Amino acid sequence: MKLVVALLLTAVATGAAAREFRASDTQSEDYPTVQALRYMGSLVEERSGGRHHVRVFHSRQLGEEKETLEQTRAGAIDINRTNVALIGTMVPAANVLAMPFLFRSVEHLQKVLDGPIGNEILNSFEAYGFVGLAFYDSGARSIYNSARPIRSLDDLKGLRIRVQQSQQMSDMIRALGAEPVELPYGQVKTGLATGLIDGAENNWPSFITADHYKFAGFYTLTQHTMSPEVLVMSQKAWASLSVEDQALFREAAKRSSTFMREKWNDLDERSRQRAEAAGVKIIGDFDRRPFETAMAGLYAKAQRDPAIASLIDRIRKVE
Secondary structure: OHHHHHHHHHHHHHOOOOEEEEEEOOOOOOOHHHHHHHHHHHHHHHHOOOOEEEEEEOOOOOOOHHHHHHHHHHOOOOEEEEEHHHHOOOOHHHHHOOOOOOOOOHHHHHHHHHOHHHHHHHHHHHHHOEEEEEEEOOOOEEEEEOOOOOOOHHHHOOOEEEEOOOHHHHHHHHHOOOEEEEOOHHHHHHHHHHOOOOEEEEOHHHHHHOOHHHOOOEEEEEEEEOOOEEEEEEHHHHHOOOHHHHHHHHHHHHHHHHHHHHHHHHHHHHHHHHHHHOOOEEEOOOOOHHHHHOOHHHHHHHOOOHHHHHHHHHHHHOO
């Protein structure tokens, strides 16, 4: 009885009632982002004394990413892991992180995300109906297809390449000379198997865990974007938390980001090895310069906004 009273007094003192938070991730149960969400949930539960619980829905149980983002903004989903290219259709600053050939390396990307620019971008989410909590790594995205090795822009001509449901990603593939096809992530495998699309673009783990490698035997290391994942919370769920619990959730999200990086690096290497063992042809001997030059129009369009132009310039200057 004394324990029950003590817990009730703790809840009253912090001004927060116990509740369950629904978290959405479209990836499979063993994927690093899902593992990181569960790790975050364990920290929240432990540090709130069991008052708060995070229930993770993986494998598109709550819908495709675009649908779950809309539900999160409406407050029907509490926490969401998504890629910046998709949420960038709603949050302009996030879209910058998905710009092609912007980051020189993974180390450059991480310095940006872990520094003041990363915090500014997370804070900018609030004006668009979300609370930005943390970034998760997503490796480098490259183009793969079932038709032929891609070594030049000419090789891309006529190919139908799946992209995320993002105008910027469609513009990028179109600028490279291929035909972009916007499809939800969950439909890519079927699209490859039926010939609806010739290829797609993604990182090594997604290429393997979603079985895309079984239908696309040519993987060109374009590494055109390093767009990270981002963990967001609905403003409705955020407002239900006390100031102390808001700090608790932010800290748990930050720690889950470090946890996820360790998991990611291991899976990234294992996924590449698995692709090689399966006979996937990996193309690294090609000239990247024409690919980068083809992005001039995309950058010109983005930099019409002075704020975006400044952000791109600041990111490039990070050493």
